[in-house]
Structure formats: C-alpha cells, structure tokens
Amino acid sequence: MHALRLLPLCLLPLAGCAEGVGDPAPGAGFGSAVMTNVAVQSGQAGPLGTLQQRFAAEAPTTITFAFNSAALDAQAQAVLAQQARWIRQFPEAHFRVYGHTDLVGSPAYNQALGLRRAQAAVAYLIGQGVGRTQLEAVASFGETRPLIATTAPERANRRTVTEIDGFMAGHPNVLNGKYAAVIMRDYIQSAQAEPRLGVETGAISAASASTP
Missing domain, CATH: 3.30.1330.60 (OmpA-like domain)
Known part of the structure; x- marks a missing residue:
C-alpha cells in the first residue's frame, strides 16, 4: 500500500524532465534522448x-x-x-x-x-x-x-x-x-x-x- 502511494511521486521528476523535448540544450548528450523517450511514451511529445x-x-x-x-x-x-x-x-x-x-x-x-x-x-x-x-x-x-x-x-x-x-x-x-x-x-x-x-x-x- 505504501509503495502504491509513493509511485506518483517517483514519476514526477520524469515528467519534469520531459518538458522542452525536441529542443535539447547545446551539448546535450543521450540524456536528452532518454527524456525524449519519456515524453513520447507519456504523450507529451x-x-x-x-x-x-x-x-x-x-x-x-x-x-x-x-x-x-x-x-x-x-x-x-x-x-x-x-x-x-x-x-x-x-x-x-x-x-x-x-x-x-x-x-x-x-x-x-x-x-x-x-x-x-x-x-x-x-x-x-x-x-x-x-x-x-x-x-x-x-x-x-x-x-x-x-x-x-x-x-x-x-x-x-x-x-x-x-x-x-x-x-x-x-x-x-x-x-x-x-x-x-x-x-x-x-x-x-x-x-x-x-x-x-x-x-x-x-x-x-x-x-x-x-x-x-
């Protein structure tokens, strides 16, 4: 039960990371690619x-x-x-x-x-x-x-x-x-x-x- 309550909180950083996908910062590496995948799979990009x-x-x-x-x-x-x-x-x-x-x-x-x-x-x-x-x-x-x-x-x-x-x-x-x-x-x-x-x-x- 406690794990289920914490699950949405664990996902919040991922949702924040997905913001701005498609326009990575100069010099961004494959971390941007991971964020793109998160955004795509969540329907944000x-x-x-x-x-x-x-x-x-x-x-x-x-x-x-x-x-x-x-x-x-x-x-x-x-x-x-x-x-x-x-x-x-x-x-x-x-x-x-x-x-x-x-x-x-x-x-x-x-x-x-x-x-x-x-x-x-x-x-x-x-x-x-x-x-x-x-x-x-x-x-x-x-x-x-x-x-x-x-x-x-x-x-x-x-x-x-x-x-x-x-x-x-x-x-x-x-x-x-x-x-x-x-x-x-x-x-x-x-x-x-x-x-x-x-x-x-x-x-x-x-x-x-x-x-x-």
Missing part, C-alpha cells in the same frame, strides 16, 4: 514532429523546375543529393515527395505534371541509395498551392517538396519504441561538412550543423 523539424532544419527540402518540365537540372540534383545523405541516416522514416506547378495551363495537365516532377525526384533519390520503400510520389498538388500568387510563369511555384510523413512500420527501432535513438542520431560527418544550397537563388550558405 511527438517523435514524428520532432524528426520533421530536424529534417527541415538540416536539409534543403525543395527543388524547382524549368517551365513545363520535369527534368532535374544540376542545382536540383545537388539538393536531392543532400536530401539523400540525410535520409540514408534515418531508415526508420518514410518520406513523400509532393509535386507542384505554377498557374499556367489547365488543372488536369498541371496535376499530371506535378506528379511527374515528384516521380523524377523520387527516382533520383533512389539512385542516390535511398531505399525504395522509404519514398512515395503519389501526392501532387498541381497548381493548387502556389508560393507566389500569379498567373504568370513562376519558377518558385514549379517545385517539389520532400517531407517526412511517418515511420516505417516494420523497422526494429520503431517496433521497440526507440524513437529517441532515432531523433537524436547524429548524421554523417560528410553531410555535416556539405554546404546548403539556396534552392531558388543558388546562394550557398554554411551548413547548420557543426563538425565535431
């Missing part, structure tokens, strides 16, 4: 959302296309190569590539063109060593989600966007609930040293992760 944020922060997620084309130019290939290096470090995650067009052309044509762009990006990622089962190009938004609202040709609207949409159901880490080990995993040093490419401007900025 979403591992998928945390990994989505990490992908968006550490890899360029968007490529653009020439008018009426699904061909990948050199800059698009460079961005996809960066995506592939990141994705290969997270075999537990499943990704979707969404294709978009500008507002020139019919909705039906643009829907098909957006899907072709997504399929081209997926094919390139597979060629870079990403597992086929990790990637899906089934959702095209055609011309329905422009970044810039104009009926004129606009390259920023002719794009694909790569996003994490879930975890691989049969992966051992997922089956064992090792979400923290996934989220806190360091990616390879060569990817850390790779500069990020500005997708629409071609500008190069320093990689966000520092090399140890």
Whole structure:
C-alpha cells in the first residue's frame, strides 16, 4: 500500500524532465534522448514532429523546375543529393515527395505534371541509395498551392517538396519504441561538412550543423 502511494511521486521528476523535448540544450548528450523517450511514451511529445523539424532544419527540402518540365537540372540534383545523405541516416522514416506547378495551363495537365516532377525526384533519390520503400510520389498538388500568387510563369511555384510523413512500420527501432535513438542520431560527418544550397537563388550558405 505504501509503495502504491509513493509511485506518483517517483514519476514526477520524469515528467519534469520531459518538458522542452525536441529542443535539447547545446551539448546535450543521450540524456536528452532518454527524456525524449519519456515524453513520447507519456504523450507529451511527438517523435514524428520532432524528426520533421530536424529534417527541415538540416536539409534543403525543395527543388524547382524549368517551365513545363520535369527534368532535374544540376542545382536540383545537388539538393536531392543532400536530401539523400540525410535520409540514408534515418531508415526508420518514410518520406513523400509532393509535386507542384505554377498557374499556367489547365488543372488536369498541371496535376499530371506535378506528379511527374515528384516521380523524377523520387527516382533520383533512389539512385542516390535511398531505399525504395522509404519514398512515395503519389501526392501532387498541381497548381493548387502556389508560393507566389500569379498567373504568370513562376519558377518558385514549379517545385517539389520532400517531407517526412511517418515511420516505417516494420523497422526494429520503431517496433521497440526507440524513437529517441532515432531523433537524436547524429548524421554523417560528410553531410555535416556539405554546404546548403539556396534552392531558388543558388546562394550557398554554411551548413547548420557543426563538425565535431
């Protein structure tokens, strides 16, 4: 009976530790990963959302296309190569590539063109060593989600966007609930040293992760 009364008190420090999961302090080690697991299992944090944020922060997620084309130019290939290096470090995650067009052309044509762009990006990622089962190009938004609202040709609207949409159901880490080990995993040093490419401007900025 006494043990049962004390149990909630024992859990209080764990609940406190889970606060702020997903944004660990600089230099935090695997203690943060333990806190992430506690938060995930108690419903206080979403591992998928945390990994989505990490992908968006550490890899360029968007490529653009020439008018009426699904061909990948050199800059698009460079961005996809960066995506592939990141994705290969997270075999537990499943990704979707969404294709978009500008507002020139019919909705039906643009829907098909957006899907072709997504399929081209997926094919390139597979060629870079990403597992086929990790990637899906089934959702095209055609011309329905422009970044810039104009009926004129606009390259920023002719794009694909790569996003994490879930975890691989049969992966051992997922089956064992090792979400923290996934989220806190360091990616390879060569990817850390790779500069990020500005997708629409071609500008190069320093990689966000520092090399140890």
